[in-house]
Amino acid sequence: MFHRTIRALRHLLLGVPAGIGALVTVVAGTTGCLVLAITHLGVPAFLATTATVRRLASLERRRAALVLPVPVPDPYGPIEAGTAAGRARQLAAHPATWRDAAWLACLFPLALVCAVIAVVVLALDLAAFTSPAWAWALPSARRSDPGFATLTTPARQALTALAALILLPPVTWLVRALSTGQARLAAALLAPGRTQRLTERTDRLALTRSRVIDAQAAELRRIERDLHDGAQARIVALGMTLALADRRLKALGPAADTARADLAAARAEVNTALDELRHLVRGIHPPILTDRGLDGALTALFADHPLPVTADIQLPRRLAPALDAAAYFLIAEALTNTAKHAQATSATVKVRTHPDGTVTVTVTDDGHGGADPDGTGISGLRRRIEALDGTLTLTSPPGGPTTVHAEFPCAL
Incomplete structure (x- = not known):
């Protein structure tokens, strides 16, 4: 719990300087783009602003990963346009561009409020817990102030420290809750939207299905090739061997007529098997199709x-x-x-x-x-x-x- 609280406090404190830089970037970039929009520098200004916004948004995703159980995915895909104007249009049409800008615009006030609340409550609780160690240093004139009324005697100081110890878990929970809430809000804006996630998943499924279909077609072609070059060739060789044996038996005269009849039946079966195998090969994947x-x-x-x-x-x-x-x-x-x-x-x-x-x-x-x-x-x-x-x-x-x-x- 102590380490989680430290990470949460670090996350909140880092949000203040990050918010200042983000606010300056958004205000300056928006102003520059509006001023230069009527000139040929409008497109380069927009590209530079969006590039800076994307880098800051990536840093925000890394900052949110300090407290979230899973990292925030990057919503950006490759930019396919080749010209500067085309890239600008593609960036302007991407929803993540505007969600990033919206988060950076509201980051500073949100981070400042959360950081101030976390630091104040944590500092007050720690000050109250350690009051027996420093209360003696208070000037006598300040001890009558309402804020130090609980520190006038050692007994009151001990009770104040005990109350601060009891309140320490709720205070640390509040710090973690502020940090987690800010990080989840960042994830909601900086992560890919539902439509984008569905689109990306559809593209992945289409690519996966295409690869499966291609693999299946390749496997069928391999089976066809193996049957054609292996089993079919051996059956043809067997038929030729039987034909040669029939020719040799024919030279023996009528005494070999029975054996020749058996060989003829065997050759007929071989031819039938060969026809069926060729039909099977054509049914799997016709060689002529390849x-x-x-x-x-x-x-x-x-x-x-x-x-x-x-x-x-x-x-x-x-x-x-x-x-x-x-x-x-x-x-x-x-x-x-x-x-x-x-x-x-x-x-x-x-x-x-x-x-x-x-x-x-x-x-x-x-x-x-x-x-x-x-x-x-x-x-x-x-x-x-x-x-x-x-x-x-x-x-x-x-x-x-x-x-x-x-x-x-x-x-x-």
């Missing part, structure tokens, strides 16, 4: 589709890997459903990158319609698009046509 991008992967997808597909793709540049994969699998799933369930004769795919930074994907077929917007396939696609801050809508009236439309930002 090599040639979305445009090239869709061209290959349309070529293998049983229905004629009209493509209208306008991509001035490659998208992020996560967006490439999301758009590809959305189109692939929509076309698969068209071929299986819609009884359609054709389909149309449109992919657009818009000036506002969004990508739209639209898949339309001429089938009978009636698709369930809450079906398992559509729900999975919707979750995948929503993970990228996108939206997916399905329009499928009875009789058709069915349209799947997705929109998501391309800046990830």
